[in-house]
Amino acid sequence: MDEDDDNGFQAPTGRFDMPLPEPLPEMPADTKAGFIALIGAPNAGKSTLINQLVGTKVSIVTHKVQTTRTIVRGVAMHGAAQLVFIDTPGIFKPKRRLDRAMVDTAWGGARDADLIALLVDARKGLTEEVENILKRLSSQQAPKVLILNKTDVAKREKLLQLAQKLNEFVQFEETFMVSALTGDGTQTILDYFASKVPDGPWLFPEDQPSDLPLRILAAEITREKLFERLHEELPYISTVETEQWQARKDGSARIEQTIYVERDSQKSIVLGKRGQTIKAISQAAREELSEIIEAPVHLFLFVKVRENWADDPERYREMGLEFPK
Numbered sequence: 001m002d003e004d005d006d007n008g009f010q011a012p013t014g015r016f017d018m019p020l021p022e023p024l025p026e027m028p029a030d031t032k033a034g035f036i037a038l039i040g041a042p043n044a045g046k047s048t049l050i051n052q053l054v055g056t057k058v059s060i061v062t063h064k065v066q067t068t069r070t071i072v073r074g075v076a077m078h079g080a081a082q083l084v085f086i087d088t089p090g091i092f093k094p095k096r097r098l099d100r101a102m103v104d105t106a107w108g109g110a111r112d113a114d115l116i117a118l119l120v121d122a123r124k125g126l127t128e129e130v131e132n133i134l135k136r137l138s139s140q141q142a143p144k145v146l147i148l149n150k151t152d153v154a155k156r157e158k159l160l161q162l163a164q165k166l167n168e169f170v171q172f173e174e175t176f177m178v179s180a181l182t183g184d185g186t187q188t189i190l191d192y193f194a195s196k197v198p199d200g201p202w203l204f205p206e207d208q209p210s211d212l213p214l215r216i217l218a219a220e221i222t223r224e225k226l227f228e229r230l231h232e233e234l235p236y237i238s239t240v241e242t243e244q245w246q247a248r249k250d251g252s253a254r255i256e257q258t259i260y261v262e263r264d265s266q267k268s269i270v271l272g273k274r275g276q277t278i279k280a281i282s283q284a285a286r287e288e289l290s291e292i293i294e295a296p297v298h299l300f301l302f303v304k305v306r307e308n309w310a311d312d313p314e315r316y317r318e319m320g321l322e323f324p325k
Contacts, residue, residue, distance in 0.1 A: 036114065041121070041130055252295055256300045
């Protein structure tokens with residue numbers, strides 16, 4: 001490690017790292033702003049849909065279930081309306097402490113929202129997980145809408161039947177059919193929510209697409225690449241933390257991250273033969289981070305074993321989760 005690399009953490013600057021400000025002084029007349037919670041079962045497509053609605057990547061997307069662990073807010077501007085979409089962890093039957101924390105966080109996001117959108121995978125239909133969500137959703141006070149996702153691969157007749165069946169459980173104000181992957185139908189959703197959020201000043205700067213600090217987003221992107229590469233071999237409980245971020249004089253960023261696993265055998269999987277696996281993960285994460293911060297990135301990944309980290313309250317605070325008793 002270079003001598004000048006030991007100066008400690010320097011907070012990065014950038015559009016993703018701005019704190020929640022006071023309402024901006026210069027705004028168009030008749031502004032509106034509100035929070036819309038996206039809830040659903042794991043892998044319903046919430047993260048993909050939020051990225052489409054916001055127009056840039058604010059939430060990681062993988063085929064591995066339960067990868068969204070905490071609340072991510074994506075900010076979409078639509079006319080004079082600022083729509084703050086809350087990407088919540090998937091709601092499922094919790095088995096472990098981390099699972100309980102994620103599910104509690106998801107329902108907390110729904111409880112605090114101006115509107116709630118239930119996203120359902122149209123191919124899977126009314127599963128036991130979706131039915132359990134519907135039962136609890138009926139007691140939520142905020143107006144609710146239904147969004148059927150993956151309509152590009154589901155038959156229209158099945159979609160109509162599914163929509164009718166789901167509306168028998170909960171009285172949804174509207175039902176939308178979209179493809180989060182292609183973006184088909186998302187403009188209609190934006191139009192609707194823009195008409196429903198309350199009048200008021202914008203809550204975020206107009207050009208800020210997320211409230212996620214940049215160093216946390218960087219860790220999430222590396223975690224996404226980790227799961228994309230090793231989704232069958234590695235438990236989803238593995239995590240990534242950004243230990244150092246240094247803005248260098250040439251405009252580049254030097255980032256150090258640690259991948260934490262629970263066992264030595266998992267560490268070997270992440271490293272791969274002759275370090276080839278972690279090299280590929282690092283390259284994929286570095287390329288995406290460079291695009292986001294619009295500057296060269298020097299990414300250094302380390303792998304450490306941290307046994308039973310899912311029982312450590314400090315880890316939950318770092319992820320923005322309440323530690324379940």
